[in-house]
Amino acid sequence: MKKIGLHEIRQEFIDFFKDKGHLVIKSFPLIPKNDKSLLLINAGMAPLKPYFTGEKTPPSKRIVTCQKCIRTADIENVGKTDRHATFFEMLGNFSFGDYFKREAIEWAWEFLTERLEIPKEDLWVSIYKEDDEAFKIWNEVIGLEKEKIVPLGKEDNFWELEIGPCGPCSEIYIDRGKKYGCGKKDCKPGCDCERFIEIWNLVFTQYDKDKNGEYHPLEHPNIDTGMGLERITAIIEGARNIFEIEEIQHILKFVEKTSGKKYGIDPSVDTSIRVITDHSRAITFMVSDGILPSNEGRGYVLRRLIRRAARHGKLLGIEEPFLNKIVDVVISSWKVEYPELEEKKVQIKKVIQAEEEKFQETIHQGINILENYIEELISKGDKCLSGKNAFKLYDTYGFPLDLTREILEEKGLTVDEKGFNQQMEKQRNMARKARKSVVDSGWKNAQSTELFSDYDTQFVGYDILEIETKVLGLFKQGEAIENLEEYDQGIIILKETPFYGESGGQVGDTGYIRGENFVARVLDTKRIDDVIVHFINVENGRVSVEEPVYAIVDKDRRENIKRNHSATHLLHRALKDILGEHVNQAGSIVLPDRLRFDFTHYEPVREEQLKEIERIVNKKILESLEVKIINTTLNESQKMGAVGLFEDKYEDEVRIVQMGDYSKELCGGTHVDNTSNIGLFKIISESSIAAGVRRIEAITGYAVYEYINQMEKDIQNISSILKTDRSQLTDRIYNLIEELKKKEKELNSLKSKMASSIAEDIINKSVKVDGVNLISYKIEDMDMDSLRNLGDEIKNTIDSGIIVLASIDKNKVSFVSMVTKDLVNKGFHAGNIIKEVAKITDGGGGGRPDMAQAGGKNINKVEEALSMIPSIIKKQIE
Template sequence: MQTHEIRRRFLDHFVKAGHTEVASASLILDDPNLLFVNAGMVQFKPYFLGQQTPPYVTATSVQKCVRTGDIENVGVTTRHNTFFQMAGNFSFGDYFKRGAIKHAWALLTNSVDDGGYGFDPERLWVTVYLDDDEAREIWKQEAGIPDERIQRRGMADNYWSMGIPGPCGPCSEIYYDRGPEYGAPGGPEADEDRYLEIWNLVFMQNERGDGIGKDNFEILGPLPKQNIDTGLGVERVAFLLQNVDNVYETDLVRPVITKAEELTGASYGVDNESDVRFRVIADHARTAVMLIADGVNPGNEGRGYVLRRLLRRIVRSAKLLGADQPSMSEFVTVVRDTMAPSYPVLATDFDRILGVAVGEESAFLRTLASGSKMFEAEADDVKAAGKKVFGGSEAFVLHDTYGFPIDLTLEMASEAGLTVDEDGFRSLMAEQRKRAKEDAQSRKHAHADLSIYKEFVDRGETEFTGFAELTTEATVLALISGGVRVPTATAGQEVEVILDRTPLYAEAGGQIADIGTITGPGLKIRVRDVQKIAKKVWVHKVTVEEGQITEGDAILAQVDPSWRSGATQGHSGTHMVHAALRQVLGPNTTQKGSLNKPGYLRFDFAAQNQLSAQQLADIEAVANEAVAANHTVNTFVTDLDKAKSMGAMALFGENYGDEVRVVEIGGRFSMELCGGTHVQSSAQIGQITLLGESSVGSGARRVEAFVGLDSYRYLAKERALLAGVATALKVPSEEVPGRVEQLVERLKVAEKELEQTKAAAVLAAAGSFVDKAERVGGLLLVAEAAPDGVGGGDLRTLATDIRGRFGTEPAVVVLLGNADGKVPFVVSANKAAQELGVKAGDLVAAFGPSIGGRGGGKPEMAQGSGSDAAGIPAALSAVRARVAEIAG
């Protein structure tokens, strides 16, 4: 049975049983505790937490999930993936244990002809929580499972929570016995390779308190409603029904391995080390493609860092298997072909996905080249010192800075005739993981208590009147202060106000919230901000300036008209810049985020390279030509599929409802899904002036612009500045660029001559330093303060020159400068001095504290900087003492 059919059968089974089919959420949701969606229940959390009333009592979905807790172990086991599909059925106060067990058993054991999976009931085992006698009896009654195939397990295995205070409860897991060839008898307790978990039924009935880990928390009591949350692993069911040995050999994963065999010349199934690399490619390629599809770009932190690691592990695994050419495009194409039937976006957005993945591959191949040079230099030093072990700290730097995994370093070391201090490396890795784990734990916190708003979320969406009017009569539904509902608020208080209707825009879609007023008889309130709760309830954050506001009051809510005018210019201007970018750079230039406010906009978009000055000029010209054309701005509401078929642009990672609002400017010039406020015609935007562009991470760039009067003010300021420069240079404005270029060139020549003169003066001092050399034991030592103003680069040149004048005689040169409030220093030891035991880096450790400095380098040369010039005499004394100690 193919994986796509397994998904479809699951959904059909529960839809026929009365469940509402819910589409998978994006892998990136706005949750402070999650990097990625990692379970099927995540999008339903507000219902389980009681923050919102669900629009249905039962639901079913197949959720995209990513778990990256231990990427290094991917492929080592054959049942885990970083990306997987979690099929689930959910009950919000409807059926409970008996219903969940009956539904699961029917789907698993019904024949294929009857819509089931056709599993042999005799090979299914279940586990229940230690004291869950109720679940045990239901399994016996409803499924006929005998006592010997029902095992009780503790809290760590069979009690579920989100890891933070909130809903929790016992669970019952369903396992399939793969047979004696896969392990020892005795059920899941004996061997979880032979007995494979395929479905977990969570009986969410209690509320947990604070605690750490899976089993170290207090159970506070029962929930108001008993809920069901289940998760069936689609990939695990697939490899069982497809009669293959593991998830990597299923119909959606094995094709990537086959492609890797073609590209590398290696064979899967020959040895375990190579098999792990094949599985890494197959797993990570799928995960990376799904993440990019949902809007993640490679970067140096958070989600972007995870994606970068995945892509780089693909590259190096292919390289270690024998690939001698870039191969990312081939893997991404296979993932598209296999996964698109369930996720059509992989086909429709393929060019963008491919561009991001291939761009990161190219960047990493360059990084690999740089890292290889570092490895070669360090390996040469190790061999020059007569050693055979490549240091663990150096291996860690290669991993942390260049993305070299330890197996790549091991292979390169072996080729160089060296071994690697793996214990030292793994110790440093363990320290890093511990810090990361502690940091992640510190960031976790209980979900914000939004129960105060639940009544209003259930009541329905706040009526937004701001598209048609700036002033609206409304009724005060609630006042909230410090998370507590209050009946009144008086002058001087800052509170939250919930109205039944409002013209004030709540921050969303990159547009910041409106400001305005709430007034009534004797009442004046300043609205500072407006935010949405659950995308339904407008919460006005206000300061009461005069009078008293009371729940139930009839008031007048008004938007600041000048603010709204500027805001609409900024938001419509953003759409114009987006359309212009796509015209100039191509249709794959997709939005990564935006911010617009009165008179200003910024727009982030997917791009691998810096924009040229000509591209920026073209983008600005296209946008302003559209402004001048005075296009009509049309808005209308339609269903999501129709909007997409019309070509409306949507924001990646955003979950849209069945009905969406489309903003169309100039026909197909610009058509986007957008809930923001806009001008009525493009000419009302006014002049758009691009301020420039910059990088905001790998594969993402940002443009910023002023619009309307702010654009005029900016250009007026620039014109005045140009006029001032022209006057100072005594040339017409149009000749300023050429004149400035001449001056810059003359300045460069003068600075170069000055540097040459300075360098000559520094080197002229070398002789006097040689004359001051002291004999310490069997070597010569120059330990002196350089003339004030000599910087680090000149010190290095001077030290190298002095050292060279001593020929083959053991010599050490230590120079400390005093420049711009800092104390640069250089330590140089020739080969003969090193053979006597002197290492430049060791001497830095001896004198560095005296000047508040630190630095490092190789045995022959080390340099750095301190901050305390008063410590120079003490530092030089420390050098002499340390050299004397070494020299005996």
């Protein structure tokens, strides 16, 4: 065989099919575009699906790709075997109504035997048992002996979904030799042993399956092939599995060096090394493609992989965060094909490090709790952790269910997943009830789309705020009516309307609708199933269906909304400029008085970054950028580089809001004509709202002016209170802080002296527990340092004993536990004692055998916790 490695094989494949007239397409991102059926790209053909179904015309009838893929179905098995992987690259050549079986088979044979120089005698194939055409090509054209052409059934060699394009396939296998086999005389492809390894699957899409299960021949059949790059590399290099490929060995050896553990000696160590080696590639590519850790969807897959790899690092004895260092090894190798990895290296490392550090906080506490649960299960002879306890681990300590399951499996235990899901659903139901608000009876069933299905309203309010129109429909309490009387609350639908219906984060307009005999205040406007509905209160008179009316939008309110909406676009672009292109909108609300913008980012935005973002937005406002509206097609908008949530379903016709050459976004909202109309922009706050999602709240225009006036007033009031000039205010505050620190230090010193004076009284209250001297005591208003000093003084005074001290200070519970050296030598452990004590007060902690400390939350249970110490000591004696 040709002596080449993974990257060379990839290039050989691409070049070979390029010479055969194929268009070379770079790998698509791992995030599917306009395909909600997939969480992540998991096959070479997945991004090309629209070309196979006919939804889109391919750029060429012949295409070749090397597609990066993630498969998540077998995450639990990755590491436990030497063949499962989450990340892999799939080589594929595709024909869309061009060449068919003969060319696909001939070229596959040519590439394997001539380009890669695999001996012909080592190759076997399987075909669909009814595919005589494929058999003839393999036997008569290629010259493969019929004994090496294995017919298999539909389950193995026919590719299909429930409906749509489908067809038979032919798989190419390599014979690794009898030493890998089962010893049976009839051993061949289809056998469960490790002798015959499938390396390439050729799918002949020649039928269209209808909903009745009937197969209709396609007028233009297609070719879809897939060959795993890692698997063919293992064959060429003579490696036993993908973990022994030279390029992947670089990662594996880094894990060995970091952990100090050797691969191939201990099966449990091998599992952990394989997990880290595989997952490090997956997480590097996922973050590079813009995926951030979160608690749902593909973000959860990323979080799960990072946490699983981090935990296996712990099992190897790696205590510090290390995954961001492995990223360097992955990028160093794969940047030859994916240069964007090097470009995004800093961001990739930051995301992974932030998530791993976050998990460090979770894992220690969670594993301690889980170990206690495991001890209880074993002591009771049970094998299954309750769903309630598993959910408590997840809900209270952030410990994921899959990690709980994996740790339990290592101990031969299981978890009640059904019970866990019931607890999860119970919590969701409670949240739903908490969110549910009482809808005014006048607007009952206002969200029912069927109610308005016969109506069609034309929105004319981008440029017009007042219009003559007529009433199409009136509703009250979910019923269509002919009239609304004075003081009635209900819904009105107009033929044309200048009122913007709430959508895309922008709130609905308010204003008035007037007729000859009535005046109605518009309290809100919503878009329900593309119908614009106005929530009104009839202030006087009577309104009727078909009546001509005059609709007037509250102009000042609309202008404020426009300023805030346009500012969100500038903010979005500035966030990308400063934080990176991984930033994407995760939600927004545009109100008259402020804006709220949620975005994907892996860490808090630093103060200097916020200042720079704010500066950029204001700079673009002062540059007086013209705001243009461009109506175009979705495809054209993507070519123009317009920003949009392309996972959402857009119509073919879209609206782009362009601000100079700085910002282009798909948006249906209302905007200023020029950025100078925004006035000023001020960020009020930045915070976290979910894992991997941050929120910025800001104000514009007159609201900034009012904000500055209020700040001025506050500064003046503070200056008066502190009796100092405004120019001296900062120095005055610093001096006061220093004085307070000095007083607090003096106070703590006095507390320590007072504590020392009562040390003898505390010692005198000691008791004997099965011959062990126990000193436990509760003290009010003592901080942790003072409590520890008191414990040291007591310990230095007595010859032998166990000390547990508690204090309630500022509504927080502090515990300190100490054990003298003689009792430590007998097996007593301060850390284990304090952990049990703190647990009673809904807290936690731990430490060394001779000294430990902990915190608690429930101040009402301190006495109960101290009363349990004798029984805890008796357990340790046992």
